[in-house]
Amino acid sequence: MSNDKNNPLKNLSSDLPAGLVVFLVAIPLCLGIALASGAPMFAGLIAGIVGGIVVGFASGSQLSVSGPAAGLTVIVLNAIDSLGTWEAFILAVFLAGLIQLILGFLRAGVVGHYFPASVIKGMLAAIGLTLILKQIPHALGDDKDYEGDDAFWQPDGENTFTEIILAVQNISTSALVISLLSLGVLILWERKFIKSMSWSKIIPGPLVVVFMGVGLNALFKSYNPSWYLSGDHLVNLPVFTSFSDFTGAFSIPDFSQLTNTKVYTVAFTIAIIASLETLLSLDAVDKLDPYKRIAPQSRELKAQGLGNMVSGLIGGLPLTAVIVRSSANVASGAKTKASAVFHGILLLGSVLIIPRILNLIPLASLAAILLVVGYKLTNPKIFKQAIKQGWSQFIPFIVTIVAIFFSDLLIGILVGIVVGVVFVVVTNVHEALEVKIDGDKYNIKLMKDVSFLSKAKLRRTLENVPEGCTVVFDGSKSVFVDHDIIETIQDFEHTADFNNITVMYIRTKDAKVPLFSSNNYPDDENNLKATA
Secondary structure: OOOOOOOHHHOHHHHHHHHHHHHHHHHHHHHHHHHHHOOOHHHHHHHHHHHHHHHHHHOOOOOOOEEEOHHHHHHHHHHHHHHOOHHHHHHHHHHHHHHHHHHHHOOHHHHHHHOOHHHHHHHHHHHHHHHHHHHHHHHOOOOOOOOOOOOOEOOOOOEHHHHHHHHHHOOOHHHHHHHHHHHHHHHHHOOHHHHOOOHHHHOOHHHHHHHHHHHHHHHHHHHOHHHOOOHHHEOOOOOOOOHHHHHHOOOOOOHHHHHOHHHHHHHHHHHHHHHHHHHHHHHHHHHHOOOOOOOOHHHHHHHHHHHHHHHHHHOOOOEEEOHHHHHHHHHOOOOOOHHHHHHHHHHHHHHHOOHHHHOOOEHHHHHHHHHHHHHHHOOHHHHHHHHHOOHHHHHHHHHHHHHHHHOOHHHHHHHHHHHHHHHHHHHHHHHHEEEEEEOOEEEEEEOOEEOHHHHHHHHHHHHOOOOOOEEEEEOOOOOEEOHHHHHHHHHHHHHHHHHOOEEEEEOEOOOOOHHHEOOOOOOOOOEOOOOO
């Protein structure tokens, strides 16, 4: 499989159904994010189409999916207001893409290598938890909040928890029936006896769920009109009556605004935030990939840059690699980037050919699909694994989850990284020096790498050595010992005689650190030799 796993032609049986699922998930997300951003609804679809087709082809990632991101909604909303016109804003999107392209050529994607694994796992779990809690109201028929809204605090004064309480108090029976039956089908599709059937790989469970939702709603309309779901409870694609209406929905940047300094401020802001979100999502998808393929980060920045340039040129929202759609892609069994490209083609075709048909899909059906995706991201097994890895991994993991849930993706990640770094420092200080006391003999062993961070621990240890004792320093296996540590040891040796303390060293000929090389101290009476 090693030669075939990246071959789209040999994985179409997996990629096309997965692309269909991502397409179904992407429709309400693209529209909802556009709505929340104060942008034309069609702009969200443009970003989804470009993210699928353009970025899909250019990307080096096999499973990542790109499109408009919820994390940029506030930035977009404020930027449109600040610049005054939509045409000035999409010029900023174009320039943001150009900046990302330059960052890609400068190999700035290397930043992605420095995100701690515990933080990335926490990000995935947080997104899964957010997905579940945000989709519960939709599953109950409360669709007043847009799809893709992942903020805890909402403009109407409610929050994630109070929205669920309000939804429970105003349950739509028909939406509940559709979502429960949809969940039942999706759970059934995960069973081995269904997976073992060849047709189940061609007909994905989410597609069955969508058809079932449309069919049930049609039955409600015919036999019990009070149960019929309409308006905000359904997908709401724009409907074009002619091809000229379709082409007229595109916009062109106002290049006369190139002299407007505000445009460049917005462009840099979008470029930096979109690049960070992309690198975070890319790292997360690599961890979800069953083949554990590593996507080239700098190439991804180039692909995203190209995508934003195209999106800006034709009137689309800024885009990033997005974890919800990418997770749905992985969960649906995608193998190569053909699934992302296919989802983009489906978005384009749906807008041109079948918008009225897609507008029959209940959001309750899509909520069930996203609930399952959310569960896979925040499966209890993930928490058990984090606990088994120890506090140094579990604490950053759980802090990241809490921080993302109550703030947003970037703030949560930054908090998680800070906590992760603190634990790395503490662990490094704890493990860099090993102190063993045997009667009046203090054995201080320096591990492979000892940074200046261990200086405080070393000084405290040496300050507590009683008079008349022997201190043995063993750095024979060390590769790096910071100058501050060496200086502390030498200062202690110079003053040891005043306290009747004997200082000795374990040195070897092949020691990497000069202080512990017997070649540098052949006649030192304090050298315990390699056999000591």
